[in-house]
Amino acid sequence: MSKIDRRRVLATALGASAAFVGVAEAQGPDTPNIALVKSLYAAFGKGDTATIVAAMAADADWETVGRSSDFPTFGPRKGQPGVQEFFNLVGSNLEFSEFTPKDFYPVGDKVFVLGRYAMKVKKTGKAMTSDWVHIFTIADGKVKTFREFLDTARAAEAYRA
Numbered sequence: 001m002s003k004i005d006r007r008r009v010l011a012t013a014l015g016a017s018a019a020f021v022g023v024a025e026a027q028g029p030d031t032p033n034i035a036l037v038k039s040l041y042a043a044f045g046k047g048d049t050a051t052i053v054a055a056m057a058a059d060a061d062w063e064t065v066g067r068s069s070d071f072p073t074f075g076p077r078k079g080q081p082g083v084q085e086f087f088n089l090v091g092s093n094l095e096f097s098e099f100t101p102k103d104f105y106p107v108g109d110k111v112f113v114l115g116r117y118a119m120k121v122k123k124t125g126k127a128m129t130s131d132w133v134h135i136f137t138i139a140d141g142k143v144k145t146f147r148e149f150l151d152t153a154r155a156a157e158a159y160r161a
Helices: 003-014 018-026 032-045 049-054 079-093 152-159
Strands: 056-064 075-078 094-107 110-121 127-139 142-149
Touching: 032 049, 032 094, 032 110, 032 127, 049 056, 049 079, 056 079, 075 079, 079 094, 094 127, 127 152
Parallel strands: 056 142
Antiparallel strands: 056 075, 094 110, 110 127, 127 142
């Protein structure tokens, strides 16, 4: 899929017009919000979750959309302790073979990131891959909200024994 196609798909998903996509593109890849988000992915790649947690607002709202009964990292979490809990669960349940943020789209106080990962669920040994969308809302240089959307059916299937 070309960059133009990806932008149109994202705009459609957001209920936005092609002009809206042009505004997002005009902000360019080097906005402060994108730099912050890229620094968080770099920290994750080094296993530095403390940097990620420190970048959260005190009342951060963090959610991987899905039912926690289907997968331990799914569901909402609140504040820096909740974000730390999320990363503890990631570390104890998943072994990544790929984690690739691909495209970054700044829109106002939000950064939309399209990516892909591949992982093994430690409990079952089953592999899973998924494309994903991460949506960060930034306020005063801190992450105020985070939403992750992925193929929850694949994740749940990989988690089931």
